[in-house]
Amino acid sequence: MFKNERRPVVAIDLGGTKIIAALVSVNGEIVDRERILTLANEGPETIIERMLGAVDRLLERQGIQVGDLKGICVAAAGPVDMKKGIVSTPPHLPGWYAVPLRDIVRDRYGIDSYLINDARAAVLGEHRFGAGKGVNNLICITLGTGIGGGFITNGQLYLGEVGGAGEVGHMTIDVNGPRCPCGNTGCWELFASGTALEREVSRQLVSGDTSALTDIAKKKGGIVTSVDIAEAARNGDVVAIKAIAWSARYLGVGLVNLVNLFNPGMIVIGGGLSKIGNILLEPAIQVVRDKAFRVLSNAVRIVPSDLGDDAGVLGAAAFTFIKGEI
Ligand SMILES: [Zn+2]
Numbered sequence: 014m015f016k017n018e019r020r021p022v023v024a025i026d027l028g029g030t031k032i033i034a035a036l037v038s039v040n041g042e043i044v045d046r047e048r049i050l051t052l053a054n055e056g057p058e059t060i061i062e063r064m065l066g067a068v069d070r071l072l073e074r075q076g077i078q079v080g081d082l083k084g085i086c087v088a089a090a091g092p093v094d095m096k097k098g099i100v101s102t103p104p105h106l107p108g109w110y111a112v113p114l115r116d117i118v119r120d121r122y123g124i125d126s127y128l129i130n131d132a133r134a135a136v137l138g139e140h141r142f143g144a145g146k147g148v149n150n151l152i153c154i155t156l157g158t159g160i161g162g163g164f165i166t167n168g169q170l171y172l173g174e175v176g177g178a179g180e181v182g183h184m185t186i187d188v189n190g191p192r193c194p195c196g197n198t199g200c201w202e203l204f205a206s207g208t209a210l211e212r213e214v215s216r217q218l219v220s221g222d223t224s225a226l227t228d229i230a231k232k233k234g235g236i237v238t239s240v241d242i243a244e245a246a247r248n249g250d251v252v253a254i255k256a257i258a259w260s261a262r263y264l265g266v267g268l269v270n271l272v273n274l275f276n277p278g279m280i281v282i283g284g285g286l287s288k289i290g291n292i293l294l295e296p297a298i299q300v301v302r303d304k305a306f307r308v309l310s311n312a313v314r315i316v317p318s319d320l321g322d323d324a325g326v327l328g329a330a331a332f333t334f335i336k337g338e339i
Pocket of ligand 1: 182193
C-alpha cells in the first residue's frame, strides 16, 4: 500500500490523565487520532489493553494493516529505560513497576516497536516537525504538573549514560527551598510548573488577599487551574499577576542555568502552563537577557512550542522514523 520509505507510524502518548494514539505520516501529519482517558488507578494491564484497543480502532478506521506501518512507538511519562524498553515507576501511573511496555507492544503487533520518555519525545518532535527544525543545539522544556526536558546536541538526541538526561525539573534553584517529592529541596518544578503556580495562588488566597480567584476556587472545590489564573491576570487580577510574575522569575532563573550550561541555539517552551503565553514567557526571557552570559544569551531564541499537545505523539513518531537510533 505504501512505498517502504513512505510508510506511516503509530505513535502513542501515554500520560497520567489521557492517552493519545495517532497515525502519523512521514511528513509529521496526524492522519487520524484516538484520544481516551488513562484512568490511571486501573493499573498497567487494563490501561495497556485500553491503549492497544485505541490503536486497533485507529487502524481499522483507516483500513490499514499492521504490516503497512513502519513501526509503533509509545512516549511515556516518567522514568523510562529506553534500551530495555521498560517503564519503571512513573509517578502519575500508580502500580507500574518495571513494565516491559515495548516488548508487550512488539509481541502484540510483530513490528518494530519503541519506547521513549515523553519529554525526550517532545524535543525530537520539535526538532523534526516543529519550532526547532534545523536547530543543531535545541532544548525543549515542558511545563506541566512538573517540568520535563529534552536536549538535542549537534543534531542528535542527548540521553546521557542511562538515558536519563533532561530531568531539568529537579535542578536545585533554592537550596533552602521546600522539599520535593524526589527527595531534594528547592527543585525548579516547585516554582515554575503549573502545579507550583496553582499552589502559590492558593497560598495568597489563604493569606486573605482579595481576588476574583477566590470565587472560582469556591465554585470548583478549592481547585484553581493555571488557565483560570491566566484569565484572571488578563482581567487585571493582582493575585494572579503577582503569582505569574513569581513563577516567571524562577522560570527565568532555570533558563539562565540551561543557557550557561548548554549554549543552545533555541529553547522551546511547551506544556500546559506555557499556554499562559507572553505574560509568563516575556519576564522569564528578560531574566535570561539580564543574567546569562551575554554572548550565550545573544545566541539563543526562546520560543513557545509549535506542536502544543501533539509534541509527545509527534516525537514518538519521529523516534520511529529514525528507528530508535540514538
Ligand atoms: Zn525534585
